[in-house]
Amino acid sequence: MLSEKVKVSFILNGSPVEVEVPSHHTLLEVLRERLNLTGTKEGCGKGECGACTVLMNGEPVCSCMLMITQVEGAEILTIEGLGDLENPHPIQRAFMENGAIQCGFCTPGFIMTAYALLMKNPNPDRKQIKEALSGNICRCTGYMKIEEAVMNAAREVK
């Protein structure tokens, strides 16, 4: 059955956007398929892996679990809003420099979660970093290097 289309307006990476999409679409689908922002990844699609993490009003959320209608009026920040290859954010740079990336599939989600942490707590200890990142799963790098990257980024972001 075709679901009705809805118009939804929100702020995406600092700019206003309006989309008209089927009402059952998730924020993740709209980001990737409608807005071509493919930095946000789809892993489990069930809120369990963190690959699809974006910030909504400053809080990390699983975009696969958010219906697009829930985003009306919100501020959404995706990995594309943080930086790019030419001008990486310090957290992105730290992940590259610390070897915290292998296949890279989980990386945008980890970086967005780390960004939310450092915005609230610019000086986290290892335990706080582990806790903050506990909803993000990496199948290849091992968490030690990722945690070290966040600690090193914290020194720069301060």
Ligand code: FES
């Ligand atoms: S794809 Fe959203 S939590 Fe796994």
Ligand code: FES
């Ligand atoms: S680097 Fe491959 S899943 Fe994390």
